Amino acid sequence: DAKTTQPNSMESNEEEPVHLPCNHSTISGTDYIHWYRQLPSQGPEYVIHGLTSNVNNRMASLAIAEDRKSSTLILHRATLRDAAVYYCILRDLLFLIQGAQKLVFGQGTRLTINP
């Protein structure tokens, strides 16, 4: 599986935008970029995913570099509820092991939001 690199931790202030970077220099053409987040004492939850174009949803935006070797998850206006560990994960649609697409988690970025 292609690897991703994220900063261990980041800090931001409430109501300010947050840009969470992810490097994936060995990404393949069929790898989708996924972001999950894990709130304290909860299971991970899906945030957003993309392939080549930038993506927006009600939770966040995903900006993907033109060469796809890096991406940035953007929280437009952080709240205290956004404090979590954010995971950037590559998922190869063409790679199936017995039909299951394993989700491989790294260490993620622990985001702290200051009031």
Added chain:
Amino acid sequence: NAGVTQTPKFRVLKTGQSMTLLCAQDMNHEYMYWYRQDPGMGLRLIHYSVGEGTTAKGEVPDGYNVSRLKKQNFLLGLESAAPSQTSVYFCASSYSEPRDESPRLYGYTFGSGTRLTVV
């Protein structure tokens, strides 16, 4: 729509005891997974299932067994618990194919976890 439900939420076992963790999903997902999460580490896949009656080993399967007798349930068993199995266990489920018409359906849905302590 409850999503993924794990029971129990907490459990303390003595070394050598056995127990079963239950995961139930009501989204008609084909695939189900068991992960464990230890302090300072990411989630690691224990076992997974691509359908009723089918299971496979993940990254850290030793000491665990699983069964998927019904599509909506995925059981994780510890036959003889060891302190090294102290962890938070997460179950997840997903569709077998991406559903791009609703991207949120594309991802995994996780349960809220079971915190297991083996003493």
